[in-house]
Amino acid sequence: MDKVKQRKVGAALSYINIIAKNLVNFMYVPFLLHFVGQADYGLFQMTNSVMTSLTLLSMGFSSAYVRFYMVYKVKKQSQAGIKKLNALYLLIFSVISILALLVGALLVLNVNGLFSxxxxxxxxxxxxxxMVIMVLNIALAxxxxxxxxxxxxxxxxxxxQTRQLMQTFLVPLIVVPLILFGVGVISIVITQLIVTFSFLLININYxxxxxxxxxxxxxxxxxxxKELTLFSFFIFLNQVVDLVNNNMPNFILGMFQGAKMVATFAIAVQVKNMFFMLSTSLSNVFIPRVNELVSSGSEKGVLTDLMIKVGRVQMSLLLFVMGGFIVVGRYFINIWAGPQNREAYTLIILMTLPVIIPLSQNVGIEIQKAMNKHVFRSIFYVIFAVINIVITVLGSINFGLIGAAMGYVVSILCANGVAMNWYYHAKMGLDMKRYWHQTLGVTIPFVISTSILLLVQHFIVVNSLVRFLLFGIIYVVLYALIYLTxxxxxxxxxxxxxxxNRFR
Structure with missing residues (x-):
């Protein structure tokens, strides 16, 4: 299969994967909340947030591999050089895996001090x-x-994408019977460990x-x-920021408010993460293409065209889903996660709307990495990560769930939104005026369809399954008509x- 077809099939499969993951989550989360309880589910999510911090040990080396491999390939370096690059990377990640085990052991030994x-x-x-099982899982990963x-x-x-689709279904298929037999929340991490090991063997074989x-x-x-470390270090800083933005609120809420509030926040984060999946699924298939274009010295106009092409599709899709959630999401959260988690609706909107802009510009981040111009982004993001932590701690203590989200919102708006668009235009040579001129039009269906249906809800409240489905169908039809015309x-x-035509 040629590269263009691989990208098309990969993008299609990635969206199928997203749909599958979210369908599984929508059935899986209520099951877990019911059978393991709000508190144990909150514990699992809080622990997962803490242990995810170990992924920082990769220090951005994975992204660097793609760049240096493509440089070797474009410059017609010998296969011998690529073999040595592969060996170097295997050694690097073996050392990182051992470090993960050591740091994880320290975290396990200090559980009382962190959460007593x-x-x-x-x-x-x-x-x-x-934590013990999660550490082993991360080391294998x-x-x-x-x-x-x-x-x-x-x-x-x-x-x-086919492998990821299999993983999506395997974990719940194994976990559900175990929980029904009374194994509890521990069965989730045991299953994840088994699946990670199995797919490691499949990856190696392939x-x-x-x-x-x-x-x-x-x-x-x-x-x-030296060059790898310098390149990877600033990607590592980006990963630190992403971790702070996405996982620190769970950790901080666990310290100051307890496991039940963490569960509500984790539900909001799960839905928010769906938007990240929708965005990265498309941009990820363009990573090799971006590196190839940059390595071969393509003009900035070509890179801007690619960013606009992918960005319009990403923004259209993200706004379509966001608008649908705004219209019927309150009822959905109520029946999916229970009335005890109703605050998740407000949290999701608060945290997701600001992130749509940077998510629709993910190709820009890949261009930045390929051009080795990600230093500014890294440093600026670190500054706002610190601001995020301060606001999150103060907000969690004084205002609970909504307060915990405010640091994230401020960080995304200022750093990911305003600062990065300035940098793309002023320092990287991408034409962001043309980007926004050609992209803003896709917001029209979102604004019109969402506004009309929210206005209608002042008179007709979505409080039954029939109204939920009716409003959902009307939204889809209205959005599609405005979008296409x-x-x-x-x-x-x-x-x-x-x-x-494919469905005919």
Missing amino acids: RSLTASQLNLTRSL FISSVFDANITVNQQFTFQ CLRKLNMRFDFHQLPVHLL AATNTYEKELVTGMI
Whole structure:
């Protein structure tokens, strides 16, 4: 299968994967809340947030692999050089895996010191057990990331997305019977560990047999380490910021407010993460293409065109889903997560609306990395990550859930929104005036359809399944009509026409 077809099939499969993940989550979360309880579910999410911090140990080396591999390839470097690069990366991530085990062990030993203020003795024991298994899972995931990066750089998106689709279904299929038999929330992390190990073996087999990935540990290109480390360090800073923005509120709420409030916040984050998946699923398939264009010296206008092309599609999709949630989401949260989590509706809107702008510009981030101009972004984001932590701590203590979200909102608006658009235009040479001139039009269907249906809800409240479905259908039809008549360009009309023809 050629690269263009791989990108198309990969993008299609990624959206199928997103739909599958969210369908599974929408059934899985109420099941967990019912059978393991609000408190234990909150413990799982809080522990997961803490242990996810170990992923920072990768320090951005995965992104660097894609860039340096493409540089080797474009400059017609020998296969011997790529083998040595593969070997260097395997050694780097083996060391990182060992570091993850050591740091994870320190966290496990200090559970009491971290959470004794808000958790009971039995909850502390459960948290400790969850952490031990999660540490092992993360250590295996680091080894797997070497082979994941090789699959990505070779643009094998069909295999990659098919494997992820299998993972989406495997975990709940194993976990649900275990919980019904009384194993409890610990069954989730045990299953994740088994699945991670299984797919590590599948990845290794695919890379060695299908992609002919080879390793040469003789005379490793140690001179690359300095350049790799410098490039990766600033990506590492970005990862720190992402971790702070996405996981720190759970940790802080766990310290000051207890596990039940963490559960509500975690539900909001799960829905918010759906928007991240919708965005990155499309931009990820363009990562090798972006690196190829930059490495071959393509003009800035070509890169701007790609950013506009992908950005319009991403923004249209994100606003479509956001508008639908605003219209019927309050009732959905009530029946899905229960009335005890009704505040999640407000949290989701508060945290997701500001992030739509940077999410629709994810290709810009990949262009930035490929051009090795991500230093400003990293430093600026770190400054706002500190501001985020301060606002989150003060907000959590004084205002609970809504207060915990305010640091994230301020950080996204100022750093990811305003500052990055200025940098793209002024320092990277991307024409952001043209970007916004050609992109703003896709907001029209969102503004009109959402405003009309919110106005109607002043007279007809969505408080039953029939009204939920009716408002949902009206929203979809109204949005589609406005989008097709007032917001699409030629390329997007061809996309829509192509999809319609496939279903005929």
